[in-house]
Amino acid sequence: MSVPAFAQLSSFLIPARRLEKKRGHLPTPWPALNELLGGGWPRGELSEVYGPRSSGRTSVLYASLGEVLKTGAAAALVDAESALDARRAEHAGIPLRQLLWVCASQSQTLKSTELLVSAGGFALVALDLGDSASHLPPTALIRLRQIAQRQGTVVLLAAGFPLAGSFSATAVHLQQKNVDFGRPACPRLRPQLGVDDHALAQILAHPPLVTALASSVSLERGRRSAEQAAGCSLVFQEPLRERARDEGT
Amino acid sequence: MRVACAHAPQIALQSVLRGLVDPHEHAAPIALAAGPGGRALLLAVTRTARLAGACLGMTVTQARAIVPSLRVMQARQADVDAAQAALQDLGLSFAPRIEAESGRVFFQVGDLGSLYPNEQAMSQAIQARATQLGLAVRVAIASSKGLARVGTRAGAIVILPGTAGAAKAKLEGLPITVLDLDEETHQTLQHWGIKTVGDLASLPRPEVTLRLGAKGAHFHRLANGMDAEPFLPQPPADAIEEGTAVDYPIESWEPLSFLLRGLLDRTLQRLACRSLACAGLTLRLELDPRGFDLREIALPSPTREASILLQLVHLDLERHPLDTGVVGMTVLIRPARIRSTQLDLYRPNGPAPERLATTIARLSALVGPEHVGAPRVVDSWKEELMAIEPPMVEPAPRPATRGKPLADNLGQQVTLAIRRFRPPRDVEVLIGPTGPAALRGKETTARILVAAGPYRMSGEWWAGGGFCREYWDVHASDGALYRIHQDRETSRWYLDGYYD
Incomplete structure (x- = not known):
């Protein structure tokens, strides 16, 4: 092919980057994570978030899920271990009545996810595999990815290990960084160590339990430009405990 | 006004033929007998049986002597009722108001002109819909009910013009029997030498009325293409019921599903005629040798897919198996309307309600209906309790604010989630001088690096299910942050879950 003909042909081609931009992303609540992912979870792709307990x-x-549902879009959660805590999910901003659980x-998880994604109209289908899943059949993942691409749905897998491998467009690895217990932990506050009754009553009224967890995030797979950071930090706060404390004090 | 009449001749025989699952069986000579035994009279015969020599009024023994391969069946009243109800559904698929009588359904079709090029095409559409419901019907369209009824006796499709003169011209060549005369009137007219409708129409009405009374006047009006019988619409039935019976007890799922599939297909076809879907199913299984088993199949959302209903019934039968064989079954379907929704310009497109309802029904068939829905917080002091309620098929109300990240909107961090073990796992806890020191259980075995607590909680003693617990958050040597509690009454430890 001659050079002018190639130049003429290239004027009709659409750069892949522009196509991706057209499809867009689903933002997460963390600006730092959005920046890391190039805007959020890519639409019409399989994404994966994994890490230990x-x-x-x-x-x-x-x-x-909360971020998607609050915009009025539809989202579903496929829960392989029935591990959902409704109170905390509500505090995480999930309107429970609108979530399909x-x-x-x-x-049955992959089949259920496939049915949901095939229905169309879901912005996000979250697949919570927990710790027990060790392997996902590649054929099912290929099929799931194809359906997600056709429907423009984000399929977000959460597991203990990377299970989707190269079938996922984005893979995020989380590691626990720090745990905040808020108040001094057990050893200094036990009555055996000489705390008086009044102090003990106060401790029991406002118990020193977990208040926050910080994690470090690293992007294992996905588009990342040279000037983008390789990771970021996220902080998760315990809302129920904080509220109880506020009410107590 | 244009009124259509769909007439299912020999509806008792048709109700039996609807129940035959194998289409090849329809070609066999079949007769309907008045009762069991060889002396029972034949009430109806199929065309194949008639051509072979069997005819009405013969006993079963006589008919079998002529047609050895004759299959003699008896109609159950439930089957006839189901066929009659299917005929009504046929009418409801074309008009919102119908009037039914035995073997016939009437409905107004005057406003269907924009959907069909002519009344002939409309009649063909009615026949095609009836075939889907397992019925063979004759269709007549006329300006009144009485004329439409006469038309159904005249042929498979009869269109009588709207004006009396034109209708009279169309009827005049037909035999007098199409007017469904009573025996006395028929004999009188035969005695007079009246053979066709036109002969009757040509007689002077006052003379006919004088000799035959009000009945004679009515038949004379019909013969002249005039009728004043009012159309009296009836409300449709709330539930749809279909049933079948077998000669031998069925003890495995495969043949049972074969029969059930036929029943469900028929009921769902009837639902589709009324633009409705199945919101719930009651299955009554007749057991061998006596008794019955009643099953309620709940559906999270209305559906029209037979395979989903079949799968739900299969799940139910697996959970609660039968002890004996099944000799009959009846399906009762509760209809519901699938609501159409208006798209909103200011919100993302969600799944179409009907598609979502089907998906939810499929999911229910896959994982069980109790495992699909919307989670709900239970009003209880036990923090692990939650419930599941039917999912919301319709789109959610429009959000008040457009989506900004939570962290930006609220100026705070994102909630820390906890993964629950359901039910809480038994765990052994080694207590040290400063509190829990080690965990050992199915989920984990680890030393405790930091233990925070206790957080005492008690309650619900007023409701009879009182509890008293001490909660601890422990940072274990496997890196996880567990939530454990000790039941103060039994002193046993449980692993509630872990922060994640």
């Missing part, structure tokens, strides 16, 4: 992956999942066994 208490790394904050479930908090990211619920916050993303499916408690499926491990063998």
